[in-house]
Amino acid sequence: MTETLPHKLRSDAQTNRDRILEAARSLYAEQGLEVTMREVARRAGVGPATLYRRFPARQALLEAVFDDELRTCRGVVEEGCADPDPWHGFTSVIEELSVLNAANKGFVDAFLAERPSETFAEHRSALLVKLDGLARRAQAAGRLRPDFVIDDLVLVLLAGRGLAITSKPARVAAARRLAALAIDALRASGTNAPLPPPPRAVEF
Amino acid sequence: MTETLPHKLRSDAQTNRDRILEAARSLYAEQGLEVTMREVARRAGVGPATLYRRFPARQALLEAVFDDELRTCRGVVEEGCADPDPWHGFTSVIEELSVLNAANKGFVDAFLAERPSETFAEHRSALLVKLDGLARRAQAAGRLRPDFVIDDLVLVLLAGRGLAITSKPARVAAARRLAALAIDALRASGTNAPLPPPPRAVEF
DNA sequence: CTGGAAGCGGACGCAGGCGTCCGTTAGCGT
DNA sequence: ACGCTAACGGACGCCTGCGTCCGCTTCCAG
Structure with a gap:
């Protein structure tokens, strides 16, 4: 350090x-x-x-502490965006961010806070824009369901916060399983049911 | 009253x-x-x-306050279990409980706490057993994915806690959309990906 | 109407977190 | 080696929440 x-x-x-x-x-x-x-x-x-x-x-x-996590986070997103298969990249991002969140209880709170610091807000915007691009490519490839909006990703990440389980391994396992379920939900498939109107959980 | x-x-x-x-x-x-x-x-x-x-x-x-909610909760579950179509009953339960949780920020915290009061723990057990039965019937009917375990439902409910959005309407909208995604994830379909090992989030 | 008990809430002492001040310690440049 | 100054941390005053006590008030039975 x-x-x-x-x-x-x-x-x-x-x-x-x-x-x-x-x-x-x-x-x-x-x-x-x-x-x-x-x-x-x-x-x-x-x-x-x-x-x-x-x-x-x-x-x-907070900013000093989460500087590393922010970097990791960005790494994950950039790697996902660089993936030649956008759907694979997209799912990797969901998985890895979920696990990262579960391992760092505080990070997602700070990062997805409704009133975040300016620094966090900027990074968040940038990352979400990147992810939005990735998502559109995954949709164009026909792998991500067409009615997906980027707010759904935020939703899934936020949802991870609810898994406030004391034991860290259990928390990570839960996050992993939840991420897998989320991925299944977001995959384009003949059986996609229509969704209720999307929320806007955070600004960007 | x-x-x-x-x-x-x-x-x-x-x-x-x-x-x-x-x-x-x-x-x-x-x-x-x-x-x-x-x-x-x-x-x-x-x-x-x-x-x-x-x-x-x-x-x-807490117990006095959430007595009503507990009753509502039980009503939702019983209604779902009584549904002749187990899958429809099952999805109704997910939807309604999600919205109930979003509208009552405290309830799910009290109900799904890791160290709940004896009262809550008993009710929780009873409800989860009922829901487990419903889930098995939905699986038998071929509508619920075979690798679903009841802990996945707990996971989804817990996840709802993460949606700590200030505005209540926005919170409810988010809960609704998340519930819809969860239902899509849990539906049996040819495209279900294998899931990582299930967690045990709460005892019952 | 009236006595007495049930009920009320202001106020207390305790605990813990906050942010700051200041007398002491110890790193570092000469 | 030495002195200057950055850096340290114990201790302070303030605030807020906690759970309880006790003198006053209000209900209601006789």
């Missing part, structure tokens, strides 16, 4: 910063982002003041 | 009890069950002490 963004930190400060990030990362992943600042500080073995000095606003900590 | 369970209350006490229940009901429906006791008391226009006297434990309040 060992970040070096602004003007260089003293070595102990840098160490503490890293420990804070690691603590926050694991706490958010396990418990979602209702974790208190002090809990993060405690787990990191630093005082509250240190935490607040490095990350004066909660949002700053 | 005007309950009359234990030894009769004084008239003003009964009124307050009813107002508390109504306040709690609407607050839980709108905001889920992280609502504070005091907030309930405030909305009901009573002091905290009054609330605590009537419902010494949070759980008591």
Whole structure:
């Protein structure tokens, strides 16, 4: 890790910063982002003041913590978009994002929040636009049901949040199965029933 | 309403009890069950002490509040089970429970909690057993995919929790669409892909 | 009408999180 | 080696929710 963004930190400060990030990362992943600042500080073995000095606003900590996840997320999407088979790419994205979400309880909360930070909102828009393109190609290939809209993908991702199961392996297994079901639901097939009007869950 | 369970209350006490229940009901429906006791008391226009006297434990309040919903829930399930067409009954149950959940943010949390109260756990078991029977009949009729297990239904219901969208109409619309997708996923069709191993999300 | 008990709710003490201040410690440049 | 200063974290005051106590009010039976 060992970040070096602004003007260089003293070595102990840098160490503490890293420990804070690691603590926050694991706490958010396990418990979602209702974790208190002090809990993060405690787990990191630093005082509250240190935490607040490095990350004066909660949002700053969130962004720093989820920077990696954001990168992973983008990787997944780009890989999916690069797939020569758009349907395969599309389903891969659903699967991998679902599992990522299940493994990081907090991430999807932060990322799909109704009032996200500007940073998250921008990344989200960009990714959704990419995914929209991928989806249209999958539709053109006749594999994705024609009445799919990109909001359905958001819906599926949001739905993953409901799987707030304590044990992490069970949570991941549940996410995997839910993703598989979602993929089956989205596949174009003669038996697709007409859907009720699509919702708009998040802006982009 | 005007309950009359234990030894009769004084008239003003009964009124307050009813107002508390109504306040709690609407607050839980709108905001889920992280609502504070005091907030309930405030909305009901009573002091905290009054609330605590009537419902010494949070759980008591929850059970009283969700008694109606539990009844509705059971009604939905029984109606579905009574349907001569098991697949139609099954899909009705999914639809209606999804909408019920979306309209009552707190209910599914209380009902599908990992550590539910004894009361909820019993009702849940009973309902799930009934639904399991319905599902088997729908499978026997060749309409429900053969690799469906009852836990998949729990999964779908849990997933509905993720749709924590602020506006209630939007939430209901989202729930409806998600339910429709789930039904499409669960329908037996030549294109059903094999599923990953099923999870066990709740005990029953 | 009236006595007494059921009921009420303001107020209390406790606990925990918040964000900040400041006296002390320790890294690092010279 | 040394001193400057960044950095640390314990401790503080504030706030909010919790569950309970107790003096006042109100219902209702006789």
